[in-house]
Amino acid sequence: MFQIVKEPIDVSRVIEAVVDRNAGAIVTFIGTVRELTKGKKTLYLEYEAYESMAQKKLEQIGAEIKQQFPNAKVAIVHRIGRLEITDAAVVIAVSTPHRADAYEANRYAIERIKEMVPIWKKEHWEDGSLWIGNQQETISYEKGIPKEMKS
Amino acid sequence: MFQIVKEPIDVSRVIEAVVDRNAGAIVTFIGTVRELTKGKKTLYLEYEAYESMAQKKLEQIGAEIKQQFPNAKVAIVHRIGRLEITDAAVVIAVSTPHRADAYEANRYAIERIKEMVPIWKKEHWEDGSLWIGNQQETISYEKGIPKEMKS
């Protein structure tokens, strides 16, 4: 299950998508809208996506994980539109036979989402708003392309 | 929320217990009953607990996490009794402002559960059953006491 949705995410449904008779561990990550960032109070967020490409890129992340962890099952749902404080923006579920892999694969998924899925977040405060990007340029892209799968 | 229960665990309820206006991340771990372990087919599991002490130890793990991650919220529910394949034996939810802490604290919780919460698992196969312990003695206890909180 790899989806960009406009409605609230049903976490249970994402988890159900990775249930497996040979899974001993399911790790989920829920990215939620936080009120305070660097002491500044967020009123709400707005997410926008290049939907068709974002969908493909979520599928690609799933494929990358399957290549590293052949027994893993992965589901990722990202919500767009207006989100209020505590709303879930993204839910990632990964099941694997053993827990270390589930944590690692899940963490890999969220880092990849941030670096190569075309989704943007606009923070709204009382005194303004801003599209949040990689302002600190902590992600570097070689030749304009997000790095391909880690080997 | 720190509970030992005899009924199926409601994952949503565990997650709700850690929702927080200042959390940007919720990581959950669900330990599920796996059919195959080292090629052997499990029919079902039986969990037993020293319930009153197990409850206290889950609370202690929550306190240890709060000491390391003061902004974390933690909820842990462990099920006992007979569990079928794919059933959830344990659900751990941790919320923190930033995601790295949520993954780390969650992982800490499951490792601590395995080393110091008095709960035991009996595996049932077609040709027998066995109480699973630390057969490989991979956990060592100093002076008979599980190590106290990591500093």
Added chain:
Amino acid sequence: MIRILFFAQLKEQLNKKEMTLPYQEITVKQLRERLEKEYSLPALSSVLFAINEEFAAEDDIIRDGDVVALIPPMSGG
């Protein structure tokens, strides 16, 4: 013809979601420069380009009929 898509701050600054350019053989790098010069777009140094929903390198050639998306720094998750 090349179709060009804008998102997030670029969409807001230009006040449009997309535009089209008559086709001429051009690389991503050349398109970037042309957009900066001729269409008064803000500096695009931190913007990635996608061709037909795949990230493109600076020297990739844009073909007639391609859909090019300008991808400002992403912030999903």
Added chain:
Amino acid sequence: MIRILFFAQLKEQLNKKEMTLPYQEITVKQLRERLEKEYSLPALSSVLFAINEEFAAEDDIIRDGDVVALIPPMSGG
């Protein structure tokens, strides 16, 4: 009096959940040895002891009225 609780394989092997011993001042180590010798319990080297729901060290002294639990290797999670 000391109350002693058994769980998991110990409970099954002894076919009982608990027993009581008349009180005498005794350390955990001494109780372990006594249980192994006098009550034909299996070797308890891998068993931890808890006194009143807290893990106890070998030289901790058991008091009258304490509840002692024998904790075989745990396997929760």
